[in-house]
Amino acid sequence: MVNTAPPSTGNWPQAPLLAQRGKLFRIYNHYRVVISLLLLGLLFVDPANFDSRFRMLDYYQAGVVTYLAINGFISLIMFAGFQPQQRHITLSILADILMMHWLLLFSTGITNGLANLVIVSVAAGNILTPSRVGTFYAALAAICSLGISLWAVIALDAHADDIVRAGSLGILYFAAAFVLQYISRRMIRSEALASSRAQSLAELEQINRQIIQRMRTGILVMDHLGQIRLANAAAEEMLFEHTVEDDNRLPARGRALPVTLREGLNHWLQDPNRRVETFQPTPGSPVLQASFTRLDQERGDQILVFIEDTSKVTQQAQQMKLASLGRLTAGIAHEIRNPLGAISHAAQLMAESGHLEASDRKMLDIIQRHSRRVNGIIENVLDLSRRRPADTDLIDVGQWLSEFREDYLHTVGANGSANPPEISLHLAEGTPPARFDRSQIEQVLVNLCDNGLRYSAQHCGHPSLELSAGATADGQKAYVDVRDFGPGISPENRTSVFEPFFTTDKSGTGLGLYLARELCEANQAHLSLLDDGQPGSCFRITFAHHGRLI
Template sequence: MLLAGDLHDALLPQLQPALLQGGAWAYLAGNLVIALLVQRPDRPWPLFALALADLACLSLLLYAAGGVASGLGGLLAISVAIANVLLPERLGLLLAALASLALLYLTFHLSLGQPASSAHYLQAGVLGALCFAAALLIRLLVRRQQSSERLAHRHAATAADLQALNALILEHMHSGILVVGAQQQVLLANPASLALLGQTELLGRRLGDCCPALLERLQQWSRNPTLQPPPLQAHAAGPLLQPGFVALRQQGEGSLLVLLDDVSQLAQQAQQLKLAALGRLAAGIAHEIRNPLGAISHAAQLLQEAEQLAPADRRLTQIVLDHARRMNLIVENVLQLSRRRPAEPQLLDLRYWLHRFVAETQETLSPDARLHLATPATSLQTRCDPQQLLQVLNNLVQNGLRHSTQRHGRGQLWLELRRDARSGLPALEIRDDGDGIPEELQEQLFEPFFTTGTQGTGLGLYLARELCESNRARLDHLPREDGACFRITFAHPDSTS
């Protein structure tokens, strides 16, 4: 801008005005071309070459302008400072030395033709020192900036590693972890929470839509955070979950951390301890009942053999015998429950085992009774005690055939083995075409001594579920419009406890 007007004639002591003006415009044009076309190279030598060319151009303009008296010498210090930002330390200091030498040489050269220029040596020396000072100051700032960058990179790498580690921990944790926002929408969910809640996607969904029971526990906790919420079951075949809630202030007002722990195994262990104690008590009572019950049954049989017994009395005697037999069956079942041996899980091929079971069971049934088996093309394995599994299936099959026969006059039962779509575990469904189980009675199915028949003891399904749980399997009743359906979800074949 100075050269474009008339001020340079008064301010700059020019030796060669044409060279100064042409060189200035050429310098401007060259810098524009370099700024538009040249990218920052990866190696320092091209940068050093550009800086050296810039230094040469500025030296030429300084010469044409009359030396250091023109005031353009400061541009060399600026050029050296900018170059030291981009160049390594040694090349930057070399460029500062070359700029100082250029200033001294130009001052010496101009002093040969103009004796008055000899007074400018001090100014040239100051400008040379300024070039070195600028280079050293810039080098100090660059080192600090590079040190800050390295520290930032280390912190970023550490943060990335911690984030990856946290993600890995969350992914492999057996406990479910959810972060729930102020509007009960799910902000974060690890894979374990999806499996425990029986969902394929939770992010962005409201808690009440994907698990109403968990929202109910959250509301109970909100009313009194000092009380532990009761366990819940997210879906029919899901495990028993113990929820926990922690407020997250840093995530925003109302955000919560939800922890879900599978307490099914603990509940099973507690149930087994309770049943063991009750079993010992029941066994003792059963032993005490057995002797007087035998005496009652024997006395009733003797009464029936009496010839002078009236028909009405004979009928009453038969009622005593029938109920004595039923009581004896209950005693036998209780003793069997108390004497039950621990499960001895073995690796079973369920497909092969079920085909053999159906073939052997079919031989013992009447010609009117039929078992239908459907299995996948590939084998499904589990760890289970085969004797206890046989006891469970015998109970379920006999119950199903009895109800089917009562309705149709002939019994039919369908067994279907497949892999559960949600959990990936082997599952066996046993379906009959009987009258089914009324909805109001379904919750009491697995309670001991509950029965809808006049001849049953009410211990069959209870014992079947206990045997399943001792083998880390689960027995459930599935609601069905026509007939009853029971499903056994087996343990993973790699499960050892």
């Protein structure tokens, strides 16, 4: 919590006020140098009549020279960088009052015009030190003035009016001290309050900046031409694949919007009530939704953009749907499996009979195949509710992918297939490490490889696919591509392949790719379908920055 109370006026101010006191003291010392130069110059105006106008000319001249030397010395050391403290200012004011009375004593006394300069010294002392010390300055000046007047009356038979004048000057000293102390204290309170509020605003601005930078919603401020003025970390990561840890990234300020977002801005400028369509800045990035509003409704020269990752919203909706389905399936799984097991067992017994017609065996095959499919659906849905948290490690992606390829080929080859699969591997240099759960991501790759080999075999007659690893455009995050040589996915189905229970294969459950994306999200990775114009399908796993904690 920020303390907005002003500091006590009885204490010496802290750094900001102390610096201001130093500046005021510099100005006051310049004034003293000018006064001392004028006093020295007056000595040469009419030297013939000095003896008649001064009580002790030699002492007066020595005082003027000394006063000039002191002020000149202080100016030199301050010009050299000396920063006066409270004690230096106090001693300087005291010396100034005493020196002025020294000159009054050896000139014409309290009636001399130099007495008015004492008022200036007392006033300056109360401005520079608005405390009890300021009252002491007034008291010292009043005592010195009364002392000079009494000495002149007793020793020099001066007129008694000098005592009255000295008393009047003493009243002026105290009046100046009290008035200036009051004004200075009010100024200190106002300045302290303003400084405190400025500090509070600065801290609040810093807090707001930290909150905006840590928000997962992307925020942009740009002009109507699409030039970015400000962007938080989430927006830079979504649009330009920049991470907070990337110190070498180019700033988003001044950069142009991605083409897809620029098109959405143009549509919004034409019709502000129109909802902007979702877009992908890059083929491997998640699907984003942008909303626009004018930052200044009157001028309208700046536009505020909010960017949301729609996969998060979609994921939450799907999780709610599958949570309900999971609870339902968990409750009736036992009741379903009992009759399902009985059906499968009866079908197996019937298949052992030697008196079945070909049409009957075909019907039994349909029963067994769909029984296995129903059981697979139940198992997959139950796996969603039993999914364990990710146990992540920092992994060399290239080495890990090579080991996975060897293990997968060995596992598939152990089945004794007459048409063994071919899996090529391409590893780009400089692929950064990634942090993920090895077993979960391997489960994703197994699913993608199984699908890729199956569709490649159906389309080309030979199961083959391509595995590759590399770095994203910013060079900070690793990715893994799984490319098959099948017929590809039609454009109307590309946005639905990751939805649960969506499948184009009659024997599939429609949960494989959904489970794969769920496992990737659990490891802060992103599974996407690339649209690169090449034959077949290419699925990309983009890992989070290896410095991010999961």
